[in-house]
Every structure is written in C-alpha cells, then in structure tokens.
Amino acid sequence: MAGGHPVASGETPDLLGRAAELDRVGRLLDGARAGRPGLLVVEGEAGVGKTALLRATAARAGGFTRLTARGIESDAALPHAVLGELLAPLRALLGEVPPGQAAALAAALGWGPAGVPGDRHLVAAGTLSLLAAAAGTGPVLVVVDDLQWADRESAGAVLFAARRLHGEGVAVVVACRPGTDLATGADTVRLPGLGPEAARALLAGTVAAPVARRLADRLGGNPLALLEVAASLSPAQREGTEPLPALLSAGPALAGALEPEVAALPPGAQQAVLLLAAAYDGRAGAVAAALGRAGVDAEAALDEAEARGVVVRAGDALDFRHPLLRSLVWRRASPADRRRAHRLLAETARSGDDVVGTWHRALATTGPDEALAAQLAEVAGRARARRGYAASSAALERAAALTADAGRAAELLAAAVRDAAVGGDTARARALAGEVLRAPAPAAARAEVLHVLGRVEQDSGSVPAARDLLQAAAEPATGRTAAWVLTDLAVVQHRLGDVAGMQATAQRIAAADARDPLQRVLGAWVTGIAALHAGDPDRGRPPLREALEGMEADPELRAEPRLLPLLVLAVGWLADPLAVVPVVERRLREARALGALGVLVSVLAMTAHGRAWMLGDHPGAYADAGEAVELAEQLGYVADAAPALELLASEAAMRGRHEEAAAHLQRARALVTRAGTVAVAAHLPVHEAFCALCRGDLATAAGLLEARLTADGGAGPLGEPLGVAPVLVEAWAGLGRQAEAAALAAEYERVSRSPLPPTAALVARCRALACPDDDEAAALFERALAAHAVAPDSFETPHTRLLFGERLRRAGRRTRAREELAAAADAFAAMDLVHWARRAEEELAATGRTARPRRPLPEEPLTPQETRIAVLAAGGASNREIAAELFLSPKTVEHHLTSVYRKRGLRSRVQLARLVPPGG
Structure with a gap:
C-alpha cells in the first residue's frame, strides 16, 4: 500500500526562496478556514522541493484535520492504495455518506463487502461526501505527494472531489512531476529552481x-x-x-x-533497501521478516541504512529519504537480485494478504506458471469487484505473461485492455491493445479489443476513427458482443450522418439471436433508427417502440446503464415523447444512483436538446447541458460535450449573455473539429443561427441557415425535415424578404409530418410571419397559439406571443397587442430570459403602455447548476437528496441555494416553489 511519511507532519525545514509559493499556500488555507475550498497542484522536477512545500503546508494548517498520503511506483498493483491511506482517519464518518456512495466506498477500500452495484465514479462521489462530512467540524487539509505514482482510481477520486466541493473548508494540495495528465486545468504552482x-x-x-x-x-x-x-x-x-x-x-x-x-552500504543494508524498494508497503516489519528469511541480521541492516541517511523510520513506518533513492536502488540491482527480493517478500507475506503474496510470486517468476496466472486472474477479479480497474488491468497483464497458451494470453490481455479503459486510462488501453492486435489472437479477444478501442475513440478521440475500429470489430464478433459492436457502430454512423452505413449495419444486426432479450432489443433499435434516418418513419417507429418496450420489460435490461443513451436517443424520433418522460427520468435517477457518470454525459447532452426542442423546458435544458459539460470536462469526453455546449450557447443567448454564447460556440466548434465531425455537425450552425437571431443579427442567422438548406435540406436539431424553417422564416421576414419567407413557410407546411402540436404551432407561425395581410396573419397567429395551448412550450409560446404582439402593434391594434406582449414579457422574465423579456417590454412601451405591475427582471442570471438545484429544491428535495443526486455535498447545495435566494430576492423554499414552475 502507499507509504506515508515517517517524518512527523509538523516537522518542516526552513524554505528558502519560496515566499511566493508559501503565500499562495497561505491564501489556500485561509480560504479553507473561511469555508472556501480549493485545489492546488504543486508541479516540479525531482528534488526541486515539492515535498518540502507540502510539509510546510501541513505545518501551517493549525486546527485542520490533516489527511496525507503519497504515491509510490508499485501502487498500480493495489486497488485504491492511496485513497485507503488518505481516508483511513475518516472511517468513523462513513455513516454520514449517502448509502449508495458509502457502500461503494467501503467496497473499494476494503471496509465492506465487494461487488456492490455501481460505477467507479460512485467511489469518487463517496470520497467527496466523506470529505464534506469531515469538514462539518472544521477545516480539512488533503495532501497527496507524488500524484504521478498514485493508482489512477485514487488520484481521480481525490481530484473529482476537490473540483466539486463548494462551501466546505477543504483545501487539497497535490504534488506531481511535470507531464502528469490527471490534474489538467487545475490551479498549478510550478516550482522553479532556487534563485x-x-x-x-x-x-x-x-x-x-x-x-x-x-x-x-x-x-x-x-x-x-x-x-x-x-x-x-x-x-x-x-x-x-x-x-x-x-x-x-x-x-x-x-x-x-x-x-x-547506496554503493557504500554494507551487504546487509544493501539487501534491506532492495527489499524496501520491492515492497508494496512501507512496513519495517515486512522488510525485517524477509531479511530474517535470508539469514541477515534485520535490525543491524535497518539501523545501518538509517544511520547512513538512506532510509527514515518512525515506528513501523519505513521509507527512503527521497523517492529518487528507491529508483536508484532498483536500477542498480540485477534482474536476479530483484526476483530474489520478491521471492523473499512472497515467502514472508502476512497471512491473509494473498494479493501482495501473489504479486511478489508473480514478479519472482521467469517462466510460464499456469497456476500463478490463474491466481493473478482471481486477484484481478477481486480488484474489479472493488472498482480497482488499474490494479485489475495490471494483474491481467502479468497473468498473460505467465501463461504459455497464446490464446489464453490474448484473452487475458483483452480483459486488461477493457479494465484499463473502464478505469479511464486510455493510453494504457491503447498500448495493451497493440500487443493483442500485433499477434495472432482468438476472434473473441480481437473483437473485444477493437470494440474497446472504438468506444474510447467514440468518447474522447476521433469519431471517424471509432467507425473504422467498430467496423473491424464487427467482423470477428459474435453473440452479444456483435450486437453491442453493431449498435455502437450505428451510433457513430448517426453522429457522422452516414445514412448508407446505418442501413448496412441494420442489415447485419438482423442476424442477431432474437431469443436473447438484449440482442432482440439492440437489433430493433438499430433497425428503427436506420429506417428513420433514411426518411421512412412508418417503417422505423414500430421497431423503435419495440426496443423501448423491451428495455423496460426485462429486469436485466432495466438495470443496464449502457441502454439509457439508446433509450433517450430513440425518444427524439417517436411521435409522443411526453409518454416516455417518466421512464427517462426514472432511468436517469437510477444511473445517478449507480454513479454512471460516463453514461450521464451523453444522456444529459441528449435530454438537454429534448427538453429544449421537444418539451420546451428551457430551464431544465439549461441545467442538463451545464451538467453535461461539467462532467465531460472532468472525464475528458469530447463527442458529447459539443452538443451540450451548443445548447448552452442558445440558452445563454436567450438570456442576453451574447459573449458567453459566443464562447460556448467557439469551444463547441473546436471539439467537433477535434472529434472529426465538423463537416456533418448539423447542430452547430443551427445554434449559431439562433444565437445570431437572439442578438438581432438577422443577416448572419439567415446566411448560416441558407447554407444548411444547401448542405442537408435544412434538417432541424432532431433531423426533422426543414427544421431550420422557423428561425430562417423569422430572419427573412425581419429582413423584408417576404417572398422567400412565404415560399419556405409553404414548403415547411408541406414536408412537416410530425403530428406533435409544437410543430403545428411553428408551421402556423411561419405562415403568419410571411403573410402580407394583417387579418390573415392574425388568424394564423391565433392558430399557432391554439396549438401551443395543447402542448405548451415555455419558450416558443411566449416567442409566438411576442411576434404576434409586434404584428398587432404595427397594424394599429394596440390594445390586443398589449395583451400578447405583456404575457410574453412575464413568461420570459419567469424563465430568466432577460433578452427576450426586455424586447417584449420595449414593444409594450411602443404601444403607449409605459407602466404596469410586473416582475422585475433579474440583474444576475442563474448558472446551470443553480437552475438545476432550484428546480429540485422547488420540487421538495432536501439538500442531502439533491447532493446525492448531483454528486455534490450538502454544503455545496446550500451554497448554490443561498445564491439563488440572493439573486431572486427570496427567503424560503415556499417562495422558491412559487417562483419555479414544476419541472423547471
């Protein structure tokens, strides 16, 4: 396990030339004392003084609960090694953590049974909650040295918690070598050499x-x-x-x-430091037992190593004076001496510590050993059950090296690839995959590796590359693996707009075993989506409904988080999305309870669009998109962050925050370029055009959408025919291009096949905007409002009222205009859509009405997270319930609610419930 510092936490040398760094640390600690959390990364080369700065930090943290740990190079073999050391003093507080998170954290750290349901991110959420509980009695300092050597799960959990704490007095300081990719984007102090x-x-x-x-x-x-x-x-x-x-x-x-x-050490001390370098923990007792096994006077050897300053001791804790000494000792030893050290440690491992013993035996062995390979595979299984995917992957890789069966070795390496990817170590997954693909391998192993690589590229790399990998994986895959590969391929083809490819994939998945509920559901889903993309809704909707029904009917499928993105994507193509909203909401809650954050990124990006464009729930869309972007940034996902950013841009533009909207669009364009989907990113120009419309730049809006008419016939955000028409007609009408607006409105009415009332409302509004006759236009606007009344859209309904009111005012019907404009202004203000509310108020003033009782427009907008928390709180959820659902702490929820109350002039949840409509 990770070794702690034998030096007392309060001991610190004088730091020369570090005044600026100590000042930065002091501000971090002062913030924590005041309830402001912070994360600081100390980066520097070996020997530059990172550890000294960490000790100085701990010495200045009087009154703090101090939690310390340090990574060592062997940590990858032991699941959650650093996290277990770090959180051990807080074990008594586990009861204050939400039950699902507590069970996952206990399983990961060996405090409870393994194998509980949930994703690896649930451990990170539990870490956050445990630190928040500790901060309830005073400030907390978390110090992790040598983060570059910490097991990936531990490092990820600490950084996840640090980035999501708000309102708690938790200061997190981690030190690492340059090039460590785990803490990207964090506030960083780069330690230079002394002046x-x-x-x-x-x-x-x-x-x-x-x-x-x-x-x-x-x-x-x-x-x-x-x-x-x-x-x-x-x-x-x-x-x-x-x-x-x-x-x-x-x-x-x-x-x-x-x-x-090191060279000057006597032979016994030489053996002692080599055993310490090979050990998985920093116990003097473990090294002494191995020395005794070798016939060496353990106390004399350890005393000599300590006296010469190579190691330091504090009780049973034993460590090198500096990590460089560990590397130097190991590098100087011959391979035979290294194996002998592992063999001695294996022979003297504590009873019950079979993981450590198995690893030492594995590293002491040179030739094939089938029994040992099997034991390592068992070790991997136990690590996986505790969500220690880095440890599992390492054990499987070593097991593959110890088997003489080439086919079995490939299978073990394929499993190591899978676990590395699940654990978020995509670089390791790619490297191990290369070993499998460069040698002859069983078809199943080859298919699994290609599938994993395809998923990695799909989430955080190149979507075209993902398509190539998944197509290659489909060739050798069989059974459920083939069904999943083809389904993922269809999703990638959907993102690339590859309609012909989707048809071919649908034909291939038709051979899936219909007796298996999973294969039957995946086959129906791909068949339905492919038909809908080909423009055949009558052929596509029945299998899609069959797929959704199957996902709900089978208990195994209901519990499968990977099906949730498919369910949500399908909803966008069905005629009655309102009917499945309860199902989606329930499945989202279940995914949150499992900590399935990777699934949540893609799902929230899709639900954000669905809420905005299908349900008109713009506060909910704003919250979903904001959460999707935040999670995507923390997880390194690319493909799903872009559509969420696009929607955030539109929502920001509706709130009058045009610079923010432009920044979101710029980031979205960079991401789709990186993902290789910029050429087919139909959403992006649609959102760019809507943002231009919001800021009154009608010419830009029109130009962007005219280009979409040429590129893909003007399909809308959900692929609907001529979906760009509502915005383009409005832009053309505003520019005085009435003939073009009228022609497009007529074509939109002709091609629109959706029976949903929102579409009927938009068709009528387009015709009204393009109509030269005021009375006929008024009748069309009334028809649009009647359709809105059947399925109210929180944005489009007042948008129609605003456009209707403007037309009525220009026609001299001021009294009627005031009714529509006042209703529009109030509706926009209730949603924080400041830009549109002000436009409606300006139009209202132009009718001659200059004073009326109205809700004051908010000066400060709510953030997406504040919006989400306000909606949940207005619905009756407690702070603890909200915190558990959103992977936050109760203090963070309280912090955001306080901000909501301040921005809206509220004093209670009762007032909040009156202000926030149900569902947002």
Missing part, C-alpha cells in the same frame, strides 16, 4: 560562495541536487581550489551524487 541568493543561502557554511554560485548555475537551482552534490565534493572542491566535476544537469548530477551513498 542565486537562495541557493547560496542553502549552501552557506558548506561550500565557498563562488562554488555555491557555480553549482546553482549548473544545477538549475535544484535544492536536493545542490545539497547532495555539495556533500559529495572533496574539501578542495568545496573551497574552490580544485575544479568541480563535469555536471550536465540536475538529474544526472543528483543520481551521481546519490549513487555513492
């Missing part, structure tokens, strides 16, 4: 001042290199009367200075 004055002060009394200056120049001010190299100099070199040795840089110089320390 000349600080370097000379560090070496004062050790070497002459001119020597100190030359050392500082050559070693880049690296503190550890300065001290170690200075200590290795001869007296004459220290005085400057003999030339210094040739020093190239801090790294080689530091290794060269440390090498003599």
Whole structure:
C-alpha cells in the first residue's frame, strides 16, 4: 500500500526562496478556514522541493484535520492504495455518506463487502461526501505527494472531489512531476529552481560562495541536487581550489551524487533497501521478516541504512529519504537480485494478504506458471469487484505473461485492455491493445479489443476513427458482443450522418439471436433508427417502440446503464415523447444512483436538446447541458460535450449573455473539429443561427441557415425535415424578404409530418410571419397559439406571443397587442430570459403602455447548476437528496441555494416553489 511519511507532519525545514509559493499556500488555507475550498497542484522536477512545500503546508494548517498520503511506483498493483491511506482517519464518518456512495466506498477500500452495484465514479462521489462530512467540524487539509505514482482510481477520486466541493473548508494540495495528465486545468504552482541568493543561502557554511554560485548555475537551482552534490565534493572542491566535476544537469548530477551513498552500504543494508524498494508497503516489519528469511541480521541492516541517511523510520513506518533513492536502488540491482527480493517478500507475506503474496510470486517468476496466472486472474477479479480497474488491468497483464497458451494470453490481455479503459486510462488501453492486435489472437479477444478501442475513440478521440475500429470489430464478433459492436457502430454512423452505413449495419444486426432479450432489443433499435434516418418513419417507429418496450420489460435490461443513451436517443424520433418522460427520468435517477457518470454525459447532452426542442423546458435544458459539460470536462469526453455546449450557447443567448454564447460556440466548434465531425455537425450552425437571431443579427442567422438548406435540406436539431424553417422564416421576414419567407413557410407546411402540436404551432407561425395581410396573419397567429395551448412550450409560446404582439402593434391594434406582449414579457422574465423579456417590454412601451405591475427582471442570471438545484429544491428535495443526486455535498447545495435566494430576492423554499414552475 502507499507509504506515508515517517517524518512527523509538523516537522518542516526552513524554505528558502519560496515566499511566493508559501503565500499562495497561505491564501489556500485561509480560504479553507473561511469555508472556501480549493485545489492546488504543486508541479516540479525531482528534488526541486515539492515535498518540502507540502510539509510546510501541513505545518501551517493549525486546527485542520490533516489527511496525507503519497504515491509510490508499485501502487498500480493495489486497488485504491492511496485513497485507503488518505481516508483511513475518516472511517468513523462513513455513516454520514449517502448509502449508495458509502457502500461503494467501503467496497473499494476494503471496509465492506465487494461487488456492490455501481460505477467507479460512485467511489469518487463517496470520497467527496466523506470529505464534506469531515469538514462539518472544521477545516480539512488533503495532501497527496507524488500524484504521478498514485493508482489512477485514487488520484481521480481525490481530484473529482476537490473540483466539486463548494462551501466546505477543504483545501487539497497535490504534488506531481511535470507531464502528469490527471490534474489538467487545475490551479498549478510550478516550482522553479532556487534563485542565486537562495541557493547560496542553502549552501552557506558548506561550500565557498563562488562554488555555491557555480553549482546553482549548473544545477538549475535544484535544492536536493545542490545539497547532495555539495556533500559529495572533496574539501578542495568545496573551497574552490580544485575544479568541480563535469555536471550536465540536475538529474544526472543528483543520481551521481546519490549513487555513492547506496554503493557504500554494507551487504546487509544493501539487501534491506532492495527489499524496501520491492515492497508494496512501507512496513519495517515486512522488510525485517524477509531479511530474517535470508539469514541477515534485520535490525543491524535497518539501523545501518538509517544511520547512513538512506532510509527514515518512525515506528513501523519505513521509507527512503527521497523517492529518487528507491529508483536508484532498483536500477542498480540485477534482474536476479530483484526476483530474489520478491521471492523473499512472497515467502514472508502476512497471512491473509494473498494479493501482495501473489504479486511478489508473480514478479519472482521467469517462466510460464499456469497456476500463478490463474491466481493473478482471481486477484484481478477481486480488484474489479472493488472498482480497482488499474490494479485489475495490471494483474491481467502479468497473468498473460505467465501463461504459455497464446490464446489464453490474448484473452487475458483483452480483459486488461477493457479494465484499463473502464478505469479511464486510455493510453494504457491503447498500448495493451497493440500487443493483442500485433499477434495472432482468438476472434473473441480481437473483437473485444477493437470494440474497446472504438468506444474510447467514440468518447474522447476521433469519431471517424471509432467507425473504422467498430467496423473491424464487427467482423470477428459474435453473440452479444456483435450486437453491442453493431449498435455502437450505428451510433457513430448517426453522429457522422452516414445514412448508407446505418442501413448496412441494420442489415447485419438482423442476424442477431432474437431469443436473447438484449440482442432482440439492440437489433430493433438499430433497425428503427436506420429506417428513420433514411426518411421512412412508418417503417422505423414500430421497431423503435419495440426496443423501448423491451428495455423496460426485462429486469436485466432495466438495470443496464449502457441502454439509457439508446433509450433517450430513440425518444427524439417517436411521435409522443411526453409518454416516455417518466421512464427517462426514472432511468436517469437510477444511473445517478449507480454513479454512471460516463453514461450521464451523453444522456444529459441528449435530454438537454429534448427538453429544449421537444418539451420546451428551457430551464431544465439549461441545467442538463451545464451538467453535461461539467462532467465531460472532468472525464475528458469530447463527442458529447459539443452538443451540450451548443445548447448552452442558445440558452445563454436567450438570456442576453451574447459573449458567453459566443464562447460556448467557439469551444463547441473546436471539439467537433477535434472529434472529426465538423463537416456533418448539423447542430452547430443551427445554434449559431439562433444565437445570431437572439442578438438581432438577422443577416448572419439567415446566411448560416441558407447554407444548411444547401448542405442537408435544412434538417432541424432532431433531423426533422426543414427544421431550420422557423428561425430562417423569422430572419427573412425581419429582413423584408417576404417572398422567400412565404415560399419556405409553404414548403415547411408541406414536408412537416410530425403530428406533435409544437410543430403545428411553428408551421402556423411561419405562415403568419410571411403573410402580407394583417387579418390573415392574425388568424394564423391565433392558430399557432391554439396549438401551443395543447402542448405548451415555455419558450416558443411566449416567442409566438411576442411576434404576434409586434404584428398587432404595427397594424394599429394596440390594445390586443398589449395583451400578447405583456404575457410574453412575464413568461420570459419567469424563465430568466432577460433578452427576450426586455424586447417584449420595449414593444409594450411602443404601444403607449409605459407602466404596469410586473416582475422585475433579474440583474444576475442563474448558472446551470443553480437552475438545476432550484428546480429540485422547488420540487421538495432536501439538500442531502439533491447532493446525492448531483454528486455534490450538502454544503455545496446550500451554497448554490443561498445564491439563488440572493439573486431572486427570496427567503424560503415556499417562495422558491412559487417562483419555479414544476419541472423547471
């Protein structure tokens, strides 16, 4: 397990030349004392002083609950090694964590039974809740050193929690080497070498001042290199009367200075430090037992290593003075000596610690060992049950190396690829996959690896590359694997607008085994989606309904989170989405309870569009899109973040925040370019045009949508025929291009096949905008409002009233115009749509009505997360319930609700419930 620091937490050396860094740490701690959480990453090369800064941080955290851990290079073999060390002092608070998260966290850390339902992210959510509980009694300091060596699950859980805490006094400080990709985007202090004055002060009394200056120049001010190299100099070199040795840089110089320390150790101490380098924990007892097995006087060997400053001890805790010594000791040892160290540790492993014993035996073995390979596969299974996917993947990789059966080795490596991907380590997944694909492998193993790579590319890489990989995976795949591969392929083809490809995929999946409920459901889903994309709704909707019914009828399928995105995507193509809203909401709650954040990213991006364009629930759409983007950024997903950003842009534009909208659109375009879907990203120009319409730039809106007419016939956000018509007709009408507007409105009415009232309302509104006769236009607007009344749309209904009111005012019917404009203004204001509310108020003033009782327009808009929390709170959910659902802490929920109350001038949840309509 990860080794803690044997040095007492309050012990800290004087830090020279770190005034700016200590000031930054001080501000972080002051913020935590005031209830403001923070995350700080300390980045720097080996020996530059990261650990010293962390110790100084801990020493300044008086009154804090201090939680510390450090990664070591062997952590990948043990699931949640760092997290277990870090959170051990908080175990008594587990009862304050939501039950599902508590069970997942207990399983991960070995505090409870393994195998409980849930995703790996549920462990991260439990970490957040446990830290929040600890902060209930005072500020908390979390310190993780050498994050680059922490097991991936532990590092991910700590960073996830740190980024989602708001309102709790939790300060998180992690240190890592440059190039660590886990903490991307966090507030980072990059430790440079010491400046000349600080370097000379560090070496004062050790070497002459001119020597100190030359050392500082050559070693880049690296503190550890300065001290170690200075200590290795001869007296004459220290005085400057003999030339210094040739020093190239801090790294080689530091290794060269440390090498003599290790080489000078007596044989017994040499064995002791090698055993410590090989050990999976920092217990002196474990090293002593192995030394005894080798016939070495353990106490004498350990005392010698400690006396010479190579290791430090505190009770049973044993560690190297610096991590570089561990690397140096291991590098100096021969392969045979390394294997012998592992063998001794295996023979003396504590009873019951079979994972550590198995790993040591595996690393002590050179030839094939089928029994040991099987034991490692069992170790992997236990790690997987505790959501230790990095540990599982490592065990499977080693098991593959120990089997002589090439086919079995490929199967084990394929499983290692899968677990690496599930654990979020896509670089490792790709590297292991290359080993499988470069050698002959069973068809099933090859299919699994290609499928995993396709999913990785689909989520966070290139969508065209995902298509190629999934097509290759479909060839050798059979059974359920084939059904899933073809379904994922259809989703990718949908994203690329590859209609012909979808038809071919539908033909292939028709061979799926209809006796298996999963294969039957996936086959029906692909068949339905392909037909709908081909423009044949009569052929596509029945199998799609069959798929949705099957997803609900079978208990196994109801519990499968991977089906949720398919269910939600299908809803957009059905005639009556309102009928399945309760199903989607329930499945979303179930996915949240399982911590299935990867699924939630894609689902929330889709539900955001569905709420906006099908249900007219713009507060709900705003909240869903905001949460999808936040999660996508934390998980590194690309494909699903772009559509969520597009919708956020439209929602921001409706609220008059045009610079924010432009920023969202810019990010969305960058993501679709990176994902390789920019050429077919039909959503993007539609949202760009709507944002232009909101800011009054009708010419830009028209130009963007005219290009869509040429590119794909003007399909709408959900692929509906001429879906761009409502915005384009409005833009053309505003530009005085009445003939074009009238022709498009007529064509829109002709091709529109949706029986949904919202579509009928938009058709009537388009005709009204293009109609030259005021009375006929008024009748068409009335028809549109009647259709809206059947299925109210929180935005489009007042939008129609606004356009109707403007037409009535221009026609001189001011009294009637005031009715429509006042209703529109109030509806827009209730949704925080400041831009549209002001436009309606300006039109109302133009009718001659300058004063009326009305809700004041909010000066500060709600954020997407504030909107989500306000809706849930207005629906009666408690802070703890909201926190558990959104993977936040109760204090964070309270923080956001306080902001909502302040922005809206509220004092209670009763007032909030009156302000926020049901469902948003």
